[in-house]
Amino acid sequence: STVYLNGDWIAAEHAKVSVFDRGFLFADGIYEVVPVYSGKPFLLERHLARLYRSLREIGISVADDAFWHELVHDLIKRNNYGDANGLIYMQVTRGAEASRTHLPGPDLKPTVFATINPLALHWDQPAPVRITLLEDIRWLRCDIKSISLLGNILLKQQAAAVGVIEPILHRDGLITEGPASNFFAVRNGALYTAPKNHLILPGISRDWVIELAAEAGIPVHEEPFKVADLPQLDELFLTSSSREVQPVGQIDDIIIGDGQCGPVTAALIEAFHASKR
Ligand code: PDD
Numbered sequence: 722s723t724v725y726l727n728g729d730w731i732a733a734e735h736a737k738v739s740v741f742d743r744g745f746l747f748a749d750g751i752y753e754v755v756p757v758y759s760g761k762p763f764l765l766e767r768h769l770a771r772l773y774r775s776l777r778e779i780g781i782s783v784a785d786d787a788f789w790h791e792l793v794h795d796l797i798k799r800n801n802y803g804d805a806n807g808l809i810y811m812q813v814t815r816g817a818e819a820s821r822t823h824l825p826g827p828d829l830k831p832t833v834f835a836t837i838n839p840l841a842l843h844w845d846q847p848a849p850v851r852i853t854l855l856e857d858i859r860w861l862r863c864d865i866k867s868i869s870l871l872g873n874i875l876l877k878q879q880a881a882a883v884g885v886i887e888p889i890l891h892r893d894g895l896i897t898e899g900p901a902s903n904f905f906a907v908r909n910g911a912l913y914t915a916p917k918n919h920l921i922l923p924g925i926s927r928d929w930v931i932e933l934a935a936e937a938g939i940p941v942h943e944e945p946f947k948v949a950d951l952p953q954l955d956e957l958f959l960t961s962s963s964r965e966v967q968p969v970g971q972i973d974d975i976i977i978g979d980g981q982c983g984p985v986t987a988a989l990i991e992a993f994h995a996s997k998r
Contacts, residue, residue, distance in 0.1 A: 724736050725834065725836075726832075727832060736834070739817035741817045741820070743815040743816060743825065744814025748871075749814055750814030750867070750868045751772065751775040752812040752867075753771065753866060754810055754811075754963070755811070756808055756809075757797060757837065758806055758997050765790070769790075771925065772811065772866070779865065783831050783833060789811075796836075797809075797837065806841075807837045807838060807840050808837065809836070809837050810838070811833075811834070813831050813832065814868070846982055847967055849968040849981060850885070850968070853889070853972065854888065854891065854948065855876055856892070857897045859872035859873065859876075859900075861919055863922055864917070864920075864921065864922060866922060894948045894949065895945040895947060896946050897921050897945070898924075899961075901961055902960060902967075903927040905930065905958050906946045906954045906956070907983060908946075908953065908954055909955070910955075911940040911941070912939060913941075915943070915944075916944065916945065917943070924960055926961055929960075930989055933989060937988060937989075951972055955977075956968070958989070966993050968981075
């Protein structure tokens with residue numbers, strides 16, 4: 722594939738960065754993931770707005786809106802994704818320095834990298850998955866889409882060790898999110914999901930599902946639900962750019978509802994698919 726690196730379009734295997742890049746040494750950088758459906762980036766403005774916010778929060782400034790739109794457009798074109806589904810990955814690190822020092826120097830030139838990979842899409846209702854409950858051990862700025870993902874990786878490894886795709890995380894008994902997804906509970910026909918604050922990534926799919934729910938007349942409460950409430954939930958699902966709306970049938974030994982995809986989740990999966998066309 723052809724990737725973008727600092728102004729150049731090059732074959733992926735020839736893309737190289739300095740070992741003194743602060744992304745390599747400190748994971749000092751930001752990333753964004755944008756789904757592409759039939760050659761069209763989905764909710765691009767929202768993904769870019771989140772990218773700009775993350776960059777602003779850590780004090781990196783990179784080009785303007787026109788640059789990013791052109792980058793996304795060219796990435797799709799150069800890799801022949803005109804009719805295909807893909808997942809764009811974009812990353813900005815603070816740049817390379819002469820030596821390793823924690824405090825970044827002034828005038829660094831950010832390293833900008835972007836690539837696109839195939840996205841395997843399910844067009845019918847995905848089967849409910851089993852997940853596991855874990856304590857959220859990550860830092861207190863989960864609202865920044867940082868490439869420092871060690872906490873997320875440790876949690877993913879723990880989930881994989883018990884054979885599940887994603888853990889559901891809690892802090893002091895309140896559900897936050899997953900290491901790569903947001904969670905929604907359904908109880909008595911209403912949705913509950915953690916509010917947007919420093920404890921979660923403000924998921925683009927999360928916000929989209931909230932809007933779809935509002936259109937469908939489903940009440941949404943942006944309030945965290947409790948670990949103690951998990952056995953009483955009617956339905957549970959997760960959202961992310963790669964999984965869209967994924968029903969959850971079981972958390973460890975707790976069966977959610979009857980373990981199948983419930984009616985509210987099914988309606989939102991349908992609404993999500995319809996919104997892509
Ligand atoms: N993950 N929460 C976290 C911690 C995430 O990393 C992600 C996305 C989400 C869902 O956000 P969105 O709906 O905007 O994809 C929530 C991406 C896909 C990733 O890390 O690859």
